[in-house]
Amino acid sequence: MNAHLQPTGSAYFLTQETQQTERHTLSVLVDNEPGILARVVGLFSARGYNIESLTVSETEHGRRLSRITVVVVATPKVLVQIKLQLERLVPVHRVHDLTAEGNYVERELALIKVQGTGEHRAETLRLAEAFRAHIIDATVESFVFEVTGKPDKIDSFIALMSPLGLVEVVRTGLAAIGRGPVGM
Amino acid sequence: MAEKMTGAEMVIQALADQGVEHIFGYPGGAALPIYDAMFQQDVVQHILVRHEQGATHMAEGYARSTGKPGVVLVTSGPGATNAVTGLTDALLDSIPLICITAQVPTTLIGSDAFQECDTVGITRSCTKHNYLVKSVNDLPRILHEAFLIATTGRPGPVVIDIPKDVQFAVGEYYRPEVESLRHQSYRPRVDGDLKAIEAAVDLMLKAERPVFYTGGGVINSGPEASESLRELAELTGFPVTSTLMGLGAFPASNPQWLGMLGMHGTYEANLAMHDCDVMINIGARFDDRITGRIDAFSPNSRKIHVDIDPSSINKVVQVHVPIVGDCNRVLEEMIRIWRSKTNQPRTEAIAPWWAEIAKWRAVGSLNFKNSDTVIKPQWAIQRLYEATKKQSKEVYITTEVGQHQMWAAQHFHFDKPNHWMTSGGLGTMGYGLPAAVGVQVAHPDALVIDIAGEASVQMTMQEMSTAVQYRLPIKIFILNNERMGMVRQWQDLLHGSRYAHSYSESLPDFVKLAEAYGGRGIRCENPAELDAAIAEMLDYDGPVLFDVIVEKDENCLPMIPSGKPHNEIILPDTANLGSIIDEKGRQLV
Numbered sequence: 001m002n003a004h005l006q007p008t009g010s011a012y013f014l015t016q017e018t019q020q021t022e023r024h025t026l027s028v029l030v031d032n033e034p035g036i037l038a039r040v041v042g043l044f045s046a047r048g049y050n051i052e053s054l055t056v057s058e059t060e061h062g063r064r065l066s067r068i069t070v071v072v073v074a075t076p077k078v079l080v081q082i083k084l085q086l087e088r089l090v091p092v093h094r095v096h097d098l099t100a101e102g103n104y105v106e107r108e109l110a111l112i113k114v115q116g117t118g119e120h121r122a123e124t125l126r127l128a129e130a131f132r133a134h135i136i137d138a139t140v141e142s143f144v145f146e147v148t149g150k151p152d153k154i155d156s157f158i159a160l161m162s163p164l165g166l167v168e169v170v171r172t173g174l175a176a177i178g179r180g181p182v183g184m
Numbered sequence: 185m186a187e188k189m190t191g192a193e194m195v196i197q198a199l200a201d202q203g204v205e206h207i208f209g210y211p212g213g214a215a216l217p218i219y220d221a222m223f224q225q226d227v228v229q230h231i232l233v234r235h236e237q238g239a240t241h242m243a244e245g246y247a248r249s250t251g252k253p254g255v256v257l258v259t260s261g262p263g264a265t266n267a268v269t270g271l272t273d274a275l276l277d278s279i280p281l282i283c284i285t286a287q288v289p290t291t292l293i294g295s296d297a298f299q300e301c302d303t304v305g306i307t308r309s310c311t312k313h314n315y316l317v318k319s320v321n322d323l324p325r326i327l328h329e330a331f332l333i334a335t336t337g338r339p340g341p342v343v344i345d346i347p348k349d350v351q352f353a354v355g356e357y358y359r360p361e362v363e364s365l366r367h368q369s370y371r372p373r374v375d376g377d378l379k380a381i382e383a384a385v386d387l388m389l390k391a392e393r394p395v396f397y398t399g400g401g402v403i404n405s406g407p408e409a410s411e412s413l414r415e416l417a418e419l420t421g422f423p424v425t426s427t428l429m430g431l432g433a434f435p436a437s438n439p440q441w442l443g444m445l446g447m448h449g450t451y452e453a454n455l456a457m458h459d460c461d462v463m464i465n466i467g468a469r470f471d472d473r474i475t476g477r478i479d480a481f482s483p484n485s486r487k488i489h490v491d492i493d494p495s496s497i498n499k500v501v502q503v504h505v506p507i508v509g510d511c512n513r514v515l516e517e518m519i520r521i522w523r524s525k526t527n528q529p530r531t532e533a534i535a536p537w538w539a540e541i542a543k544w545r546a547v548g549s550l551n552f553k554n555s556d557t558v559i560k561p562q563w564a565i566q567r568l569y570e571a572t573k574k575q576s577k578e579v580y581i582t583t584e585v586g587q588h589q590m591w592a593a594q595h596f597h598f599d600k601p602n603h604w605m606t607s608g609g610l611g612t613m614g615y616g617l618p619a620a621v622g623v624q625v626a627h628p629d630a631l632v633i634d635i636a637g638e639a640s641v642q643m644t645m646q647e648m649s650t651a652v653q654y655r656l657p658i659k660i661f662i663l664n665n666e667r668m669g670m671v672r673q674w675q676d677l678l679h680g681s682r683y684a685h686s687y688s689e690s691l692p693d694f695v696k697l698a699e700a701y702g703g704r705g706i707r708c709e710n711p712a713e714l715d716a717a718i719a720e721m722l723d724y725d726g727p728v729l730f731d732v733i734v735e736k737d738e739n740c741l742p743m744i745p746s747g748k749p750h751n752e753i754i755l756p757d758t759a760n761l762g763s764i765i766d767e768k769g770r771q772l773v
Contacts, residue, residue, distance in 0.1 A: 030369075031369060034316065034318075035304060035308070035316070038305070038308060039308060042308055042309055043309075046309050077498070080498065081495065081498075081499060084494050084495035085495050087494070087495070088493070088494075088495050090312070090313040090333060090366065090369060090370050091369055092369055093368055093369040
């Protein structure tokens with residue numbers, strides 16, 4: 001009854017992926033113990049998941065808990081697997097798919113070095129003000145700006161700085177948290 | 185009640201407190217303090233292996249045949265890296281193992297010291313969890329936590345890496361309360377959601393073409409789960425098939441048994457899976473050897489999936505009723521709910537289904553052409569099975585990996601759980617001989633047979649020496665076709681019968697080899713002499729290498745060829761394997 005189906009001829013099945021990929025922000029609460037980051041990152045590479053951005057730091061010193069914010073791009077089916085595979089790791093307490101759950105805020109911080117003199121320098125300053133970027137270092141021919149916001153705001157600022165003498169950029173990766181009074 | 189002792193003594197004390205009687209290991213520089221502590225006690229018996237991979241497979245055989253965790257002790261560096269294959273094998277087949285690896289002293293870690301390797305780094309992806317113990321004060325908790333993690337939820341291997349200075353250090357030993365261990369982040373779900381179980385039973389009550397598809401999870405859930413499965417099967421009257429890992433959970437002698445399913449499963453099991461309307465998966469994981477082509481897998485069924493690991497559900501096949509929980513608990517609930525609704529099996533409603541199954545059975549998919557002049561491998565296993573049935577001893581079978589493994593699964597029949605030990609997920613050649621050693625250690629009075637191939641068995645042959653040392657009378661039943669038979673079969677299927685390196689040009693004389701190890705060697709090549717030779721093997725009180733010279737180019741059938749759905753299975757009368765797979769398929773594995 002399935003004779004019309006074309007065999008792929010492999011013992012391993014290479015089915016065509018029909019689902020579209022989506023970008024999701026996951027928040028992972030873990031025990032801050034040695035090797036935890038390697039465990040999480042190793043899981044992503046071992047199972048072929050893609051990481052767009054990753055931030056990690058201890059957030060509750062008393063209980064030695066860390067929060068990992070990870071941005072992934074995957075199909076909805078794989079997103080569910082990523083969450084379940086993360087939860088299988090022994091030191092992982094909880095995983096929240098903030099994008100799926102909706103209501104959350106996200107921010108990123110970037111440090112941006114721009115070099116220039118004369119008219120460029122004045123233009124740089126005007127744009128920095130518009131983006132609420134702070135000057136945290138200055139010389140007669142350069143600035144280092146600190147800019148915070150959503151990743152696309154930072155992207156825009158960097159794009160504007162590019163013709164004005166952009167030297168280099170450092171970004172922290174995304175930090176995200178659910179809105180409202182309840183914690184994760 | 186704390187007691188002062190060294191880290192090395194804590195290791196032994198924790199093993200004793202966990203009820204461990206046997207461990208499998210190999211000493212080395214970094215492990216010496218633990219070996220010294222072991223020398224001074226007689227609670228835990230140490231089995232000295234010949235290679236650390238052997239130790240891990242022995243522990244797997246021990247664990248799978250007893251339901252208790254297997255324990256391995258190896259030294260740093262090569263000791264740990266040699267254990268990696270067995271750890272990975274245990275991870276894929278969900279076998280509870282504790283592997284204690286010694287490490288160079290903490291002050292030398294990272295200095296490329298002698299016999300140093302990054303054990304926790306190397307084993308992170310092949311264990312359920314692993315630890316590097318940096319302080320003796322953490323050791324008691326970690327030792328006991330490791331047992332908890334290895335044995336609960338979906339079982340698996342846990343590595344504890346203990347630097348030599350931590351083994352020497354003195355600290356306070358205590359046995360932590362189970363409740364205090366990992367209570368926050370590690371909580372396996374064992375009770376299935378009641379609503380989901382009710383929904384499952386509702387589907388089962390309406391089923392007209394149902395099938396139970398059971399797996400290794402039923403074995404891991406303990407002998408009670410096998411009892412519950414039998415009870416539920418009897419209550420419902422539904423047919424039962426099982427994966428390679430689940431053989432024995434349901435008795436092969438029961439008329440409701442369809443045989444194993446999957447790539448080399450029976451025609452009736454695979455067709456029942458393909459044509460069913462309700463599939464009840466108990467503790468199996470839709471492995472690619474089972475499903476064949478996913479988009480043509482059981483296209484018209486409602487699927488129920490019981491698994492203790494939430495990530496197994498919807499990983500490969502989307503199911504309609506997922507139930508996360510321990511197999512036995514869920515089975516017990518299913519029985520209770522079924523009973524609350526009816527006392528009758530669905531005999532009449534599913535009679536047409538059974539009639540269809542009977543037609544598939546009549547095809548005789550496991551048949552083969554026997555011969556008077558050469559021993560057929562399938563026949564050799566059938567004769568072995570018949571001979572062991574007459575034994576008063578408990579019979580345990582282990583296997584290596586390849587054609588002989590599939591023939592053993594097809595032609596050796598199991599009526600009890602925990603009597604069949606094989607490497608399913610990882611497919612580790614060399615598993616069977618050491619696994620048999622482990623099983624025999626756990627069951628000294630049983631008959632333990634490794635059904636082997638001449639290629640696989642040479643991968644861990646040195647453990648014959650372990651068997652001789654501990655007077656373990658394991659029987660190694662080698663189906664010798666001078667080929668890596670399964671590789672040869674695939675080369676026939678996919679690569680125009682170009683036999684690249686799939687034959688052995690200089691095999692050892694297995695009889696002399698057995699004698700060199702201090703065991704017994706028997707060779708048989710005449711079908712007329714096979715029964716007598718098997719009897720001689722079974723009667724000998726000691727390890728035997730039994731070299732059965734079999735038909736060289738026999739194919740393992742039935743077979744669901746690469747890339748085909750269940751209903752396009754190749755039966756034994758198909759002549760030309762080479763024409764079955766198309767050009768595109770040949771580029772793939």
